[in-house]
Amino acid sequence: MLSSLRYLAGSAGPSGYGSRTTADEATLPAGDLSHITAIVTGATSGIGAETARVLARRGARLVLPARNLKAAEETRARILADLGDAGSGGGRVVVLPLDLSSLASVRRFVHRFLALRLPLNLLINNAGQYAERFAVSEDGVEMTFATNYLGHFLLTELLLPAMADTARATGVQGRVVNVSSTVHAWFAADAGDDGPLAYLHRVTRKATPYDPTRAYALSKLANVLHTTALAGRLREMGADVTANCVHPGIVRTRLIRDRAGLVTNTVFFLASKLLKTVPQ
Numbered sequence: 617m618l619s620s621l622r623y624l625a626g627s628a629g630p631s632g633y634g635s636r637t638t639a640d641e642a643t644l645p646a647g648d649l650s651h652i653t654a655i656v657t658g659a660t661s662g663i664g665a666e667t668a669r670v671l672a673r674r675g676a677r678l679v680l681p682a683r684n685l686k687a688a689e690e691t692r693a694r695i696l697a698d699l700g701d702a703g704s705g706g707g708r709v710v711v712l713p714l715d716l717s718s719l720a721s722v723r724r725f726v727h728r729f730l731a732l733r734l735p736l737n738l739l740i741n742n743a744g745q746y747a748e749r750f751a752v753s754e755d756g757v758e759m760t761f762a763t764n765y766l767g768h769f770l771l772t773e774l775l776l777p778a779m780a781d782t783a784r785a786t787g788v789q790g791r792v793v794n795v796s797s798t799v800h801a802w803f804a805a806d807a808g809d810d811g812p813l814a815y816l817h818r819v820t821r822k823a824t825p826y827d828p829t830r831a832y833a834l835s836k837l838a839n840v841l842h843t844t845a846l847a848g849r850l851r852e853m854g855a856d857v858t859a860n861c862v863h864p865g866i867v868r869t870r871l872i873r874d875r876a877g878l879v880t881n882t883v884f885f886l887a888s889k890l891l892k893t894v895p896q
Contacts, residue, residue, distance in 0.1 A: 635865060635892065635896065636892075636896055637896065638893075638895040638896050639666055639667060639670040639895055639896075640670055640673070640895065643670055643671070643674050646674060647674075648674065648675050649671065649674040649675045649676040650675035650676070650677075651737075651786070651788065652671075652675075652676040652677070652737045652738060652788070653676065653677045653678075653679070653734050653735050653736055653737055653738070653782075654671050654676050654677070654678055654679070654737065654738035654739070654740065655678075655679045655680075655681065655729070655736065655738070655739050655740065655775070656668045656671070656678065656679075656680060656740045656742060657681050657714070657716065657740065657741055657742050657743035657768070657771075658742040658743025658744060659678075659680045659681075659682070659688070659691055659742070660680075660682055660684060660687040660688055660690075660691045661687075662894060663742065663795075663864055663894055664740075664742040664743065665691055665694075665894075666894050666895055667740060667742065668680060668691065668695060669694070669695055669698060671738075672695045672698070672699060672708070672709060673698065673699065676708075676738075677708045677709075677710075677734070678695070678708065678709045678710065679710045679711075679712060679729060679732075679734070680692060680709065680710065680711050680712070681712050681713070681714030681716075681725055682711060682712075682713065682714060683713070683714065683715045683716075685711060685713055688711040689711055692709045692711055695709055696709060710732070712725055712728050712729060713725065713728075714771075715767075716743055716762075716763045716764075716767030716768065716771070717753045717754070717759060717762045717763045717767060718753065718754050718755065718767070719755050719766070719767070719770055720754075721767075722767050722770045722771050722774070723770070723774065725771070726771065726774040726775060729775070730778065735778075735782040735785070735786065736775060736778045736779050736782050736790070737779070737782055737783070737786075737788055737790050737791070738790065738791050738793070739771075739772060739775055739779065739790075739791070739792045739793070740793045740795070741768040741771065741772065741792070741793065741794045741795060741839075742793075742795040743763070743764075743768070744763070744764045744795065744835075745759070745760060745763050745764065746760065746828060746832045747759050747760045747828055747831065747832075748828050749826075749828075750819075750822075750826035752820060756820070757816075757820065758816060758819050758820050758826075758831060760828070760831040760832055760834075760835050761816055761831065761834060761835045761838065763835075764832070764835035764836065764838075764839065765835045765838035765839055765842065768794065768839070768842075769838075769842055772792055772842075772846065776792075776855075776857070779792070779855075779857050780853065780855040780856075780857055783855065783856040783857055784855075784856065789856050789857065789858065790855075790856065790857035790858070791857065791858050791860060792843075792846065792857065792858070792859045792860065793860045793861075793862060794839045794840075794842060794843045794859070794860070794861045794862070795839070795862055795864060796836045796837075796839040796840050796843075796861050796862065796863060797832075797836045797863055797864075798863045799829075799832060799833045799836050800833055800836035800837040800839070800840050801833075801837075802829065802830070802833040803830060803833040803834045803836075803837045812834055812837065812838070815834065816834065819831065839861060840861050843859045843860065843861035844859075844861075846859040847859040864892070865891075865892040865896070866891050866892065
């Protein structure tokens, strides 16, 4: 109870940060990040856009993967305008096409990125979707799971050698950050299930009714399990790269706004003082 009250009040913990700390404040002690190259998925809106903006302000080079290239270029322009540098520093924010629901697109993105011969210190797997209606990806996988987990899994696997090489060459520890949610705990297998994969298989074959919240929770659980397994692999490899999984808090981003309706709007209005802002 005490920890919940401290969270709601924004009280700082042992780290010196609390739930009301903004990204600007949290990164201030890091100083100049001009030696860092970061890939941030889902950077065209919400917390992904704020993450990219703040990293750029600290000097980091950014690679912004996006399915909607127009939105990504607009994000790039906003970042450069925020820096007061619409010209000479433009090469430090790179936009590349990526559709996370397509494994072929993930492979093409990695090929393009590696062709740039850039180091890679930081991979933030932030992009996510909450699909109200059932859909299947071009690879035959339920769309929420394909986008939120499977695409990020392959992206991480293909980029891991570059991250390990960068850490070894520069002496700067690399970091993979998977953005999950406490919603991952909402997933519970049906009676008689063999587990999450059996459930996913049945949903994909339409043998089980599609529940968007359960599908989202399963994808977030997969993010957590991936992070745990990846951390062990990295230790075995002796790679100076860490795997981290985070719950960002409850934030009114586009993911929530897409669920807008009378009940949702009323709940968020009543709870607005307890929610995090995007910068937080």
